[in-house]
Amino acid sequence: MSFALTCYYDDMDDDLVVDLEKASGPDLVGGKADSLGRLIQSGFNVPGGFVVTTLAFNKMTENLKAQILELFDNLNSKYVAIRSSAVAEDSKEASWAGQLGTFLNIDRKSLIKTIEKCWRSAESQSAKSYAKDKNIRTGAIAVIIQEMIQSEVSGVAFSVHPVTNDSSQVVIEAGLGLGEVVVSGKISPDIYVVSKNSSEIQEKHIVKQKRELVQGPNGKNRWQNLGKIGSRKKLTDSQIKELASLITKIEGYYKHPIDVEWMLKDKKFLPNQARPITTLRSEPYKNKTSAGDNWQHYLTRSYTLFGTSLWQHSYESDDAENVFGMRLYDGLFIEDRPQVVRQYRTESQLAQFKTRFESLLKERYDEFRDFLNEAESLNEFTKKHVLSTKEPFSEVEEAVAFLDKLFIRATVLPYWSFDAMVRLKVKDTAVAKQTKELRAVSYYPILIEKVIVPMAIKKLKKLGIKNPEKIINLLTYKELSAVDQKLVDKRLLSSAQGFCFRYEVHKGSEKIRWSKDLSVEVAKIEELPKLGNDLKLAGQTAYPGVVKGKVCLVVIKDDLKKKVTAENIIVTINANPQFLPLIRRCGGIIADEGGIMSHASILAREFRKPCIVGSKFGTAVLNDGDEVILNATNQTVIRL
Numbered sequence: 001m002s003f004a005l006t007c008y009y010d011d012m013d014d015d016l017v018v019d020l021e022k023a024s025g026p027d028l029v030g031g032k033a034d035s036l037g038r039l040i041q042s043g044f045n046v047p048g049g050f051v052v053t054t055l056a057f058n059k060m061t062e063n064l065k066a067q068i069l070e071l072f073d074n075l076n077s078k079y080v081a082i083r084s085s086a087v088a089e090d091s092k093e094a095s096w097a098g099q100l101g102t103f104l105n106i107d108r109k110s111l112i113k114t115i116e117k118c119w120r121s122a123e124s125q126s127a128k129s130y131a132k133d134k135n136i137r138t139g140a141i142a143v144i145i146q147e148m149i150q151s152e153v154s155g156v157a158f159s160v161h162p163v164t165n166d167s168s169q170v171v172i173e174a175g176l177g178l179g180e181v182v183v184s185g186k187i188s189p190d191i192y193v194v195s196k197n198s199s200e201i202q203e204k205h206i207v208k209q210k211r212e213l214v215q216g217p218n219g220k221n222r223w224q225n226l227g228k229i230g231s232r233k234k235l236t237d238s239q240i241k242e243l244a245s246l247i248t249k250i251e252g253y254y255k256h257p258i259d260v261e262w263m264l265k266d267k268k269f270l271p272n273q274a275r276p277i278t279t280l281r282s283e284p285y286k287n288k289t290s291a292g293d294n295w296q297h298y299l300t301r302s303y304t305l306f307g308t309s310l311w312q313h314s315y316e317s318d319d320a321e322n323v324f325g326m327r328l329y330d331g332l333f334i335e336d337r338p339q340v341v342r343q344y345r346t347e348s349q350l351a352q353f354k355t356r357f358e359s360l361l362k363e364r365y366d367e368f369r370d371f372l373n374e375a376e377s378l379n380e381f382t383k384k385h386v387l388s389t390k391e392p393f394s395e396v397e398e399a400v401a402f403l404d405k406l407f408i409r410a411t412v413l414p415y416w417s418f419d420a421m422v423r424l425k426v427k428d429t430a431v432a433k434q435t436k437e438l439r440a441v442s443y444y445p446i447l448i449e450k451v452i453v454p455m456a457i458k459k460l461k462k463l464g465i466k467n468p469e470k471i472i473n474l475l476t477y478k479e480l481s482a483v484d485q486k487l488v489d490k491r492l493l494s495s496a497q498g499f500c501f502r503y504e505v506h507k508g509s510e511k512i513r514w515s516k517d518l519s520v521e522v523a524k525i526e527e528l529p530k531l532g533n534d535l536k537l538a539g540q541t542a543y544p545g546v547v548k549g550k551v552c553l554v555v556i557k558d559d560l561k562k563k564v565t566a567e568n569i570i571v572t573i574n575a576n577p578q579f580l581p582l583i584r585r586c587g588g589i590i591a592d593e594g595g596i597m598s599h600a601s602i603l604a605r606e607f608r609k610p611c612i613v614g615s616k617f618g619t620a621v622l623n624d625g626d627e628v629i630l631n632a633t634n635q636t637v638i639r640l
Helices: 026-041 062-074 108-121 125-134 180-184 227-231 237-254 305-315 318-324 347-363 365-386 396-423 429-439 444-462 468-474 485-496 519-526 557-561 577-585 599-607
Strands: 017-019 049-052 080-086 102-106 141-147 153-158 169-176 190-195 201-205 211-215 221-225 258-265 268-276 295-301 331-337 340-346 500-506 509-515 540-543 546-554 568-572 588-591 611-613 627-631 636-639
Touching (some): 026 080, 026 237, 026 268, 049 062, 062 141, 108 141, 201 347, 237 258, 305 331, 305 340, 318 347, 331 519, 365 396, 365 444, 540 599, 546 557, 568 577, 577 599, 599 611
Parallel strands (some): 546 568
Antiparallel strands (some): 049 141, 080 102, 153 169, 169 190, 211 221, 258 268, 295 340, 331 340, 331 500, 500 509, 540 611, 546 627, 627 636
């Protein structure tokens, strides 16, 4: 592997082409090449190459072609990577990320045309718009030609946490294959957070990577399916620590926060770009998601479309920003079966939310405790005043604002708190008890049913909508103020035909689609297995044992009225104390959610019922009346 170009330029046109090792001055070689030149001069291991400078911009003479081809031959690399290097690129003011050309696995035959293509990218509409937004000029750009490294793992690393602005942490994103797909967001990478002070790996978010970009047999880029390999951690612990140390050293050289594009080849880390982090900010982080991000199952709950839209409204609320420092703007909600909604968030969004939540516990613990105390007060106020008063709010908007606060503080906060406290080893007996008590009760769905839905129906009546009681649960909260009879009739028809909804939100906009069967999309997103012999369920054994019986789905409130016998196996999302009569009579339990200290687990052990908790997809693959054998000892289910 070659990392330095041995060539002389005495007989070449002055400053049209320079060795990457000698590249200096953004006006001549652009910001990216200037940064790489400095890294090489400081002893960092950067792939070798050369730069066609800004003086040669859009001037591809025969003499220049000859010089470029000669330098290419001296690289002793069959393929090269070609990247732009604008004058203001990778500066503290502008990164130019994704605006200018990058081309991988370019051979000698395509070299000249690709350089010209890279030049033309500076004149694209997106580049011009970016320059205008940043109040900078595009002008001439330089082009970097480097030895093409067929990286095994690659990604981006930040010397300061880009979400929390924590300068004591290094954040690493890693994906298999060529790194361009991580930078462009075409895959969701693993995320590792490392302490600069102790070198301790504080967080690991392992994301299943379905495919990687590699060089094909013909030399061109191609996608390759990964299978089981994609579920593994992309870097070992020792490699994570080694890379974090390298990033810290590079930051020390630049003397300001940086992000670094890196590659791993033959057990060596190679930095291939270093630039100031231009996105650090003092105000709370506002979540943005990549177009290439994957949906990940987050929760399953019993809701109508109206209830689901309120669910999302709360995640976008001011109180979500006040408590967690971010809002969840993107979401997908699929009604898998009537009134059973599977909620999905993007992988990056959930990882960011987890980071923000842990930051709340680590850096704002007094505020965290205040929020929990407020949650108790909100629950008490809801119980004593809101639910017992005939008209506690004058307008539905006022009620929804209260609902948002109740949901964020008394439902979401305790839901995430318990596991986060265990993960971060926070020992506070009083808070742990408080969190457990808050998790045991939620007035959020009751408030929707008893207060907000009646107020919304009243509003529909004022708008002259017929049969508002039938239509309210087929509308979103945002549609409430702009609904007409035509939309009402269309939704009632969909409901009469037994259609379920698919509700997707993105940055405030919402799309709703109705379909007879959405199970195919659910199966695709969650990669659900087909039930057959020895289906292995994720999760834990709450109580061991083997039992044969018929599935009884208990997923909505009315299901609690079902007649359950010892011949039934309850399949549910989660359990609460209301399940006691059913669990006492059933033969076994499968719960999508929960751990070994959940209500389902405790009740299963008390009544000695074989039970699996945290199965993730039991309610998605099993149906009422399915005859199955539940082996809770090894988490398997066989459908007979």
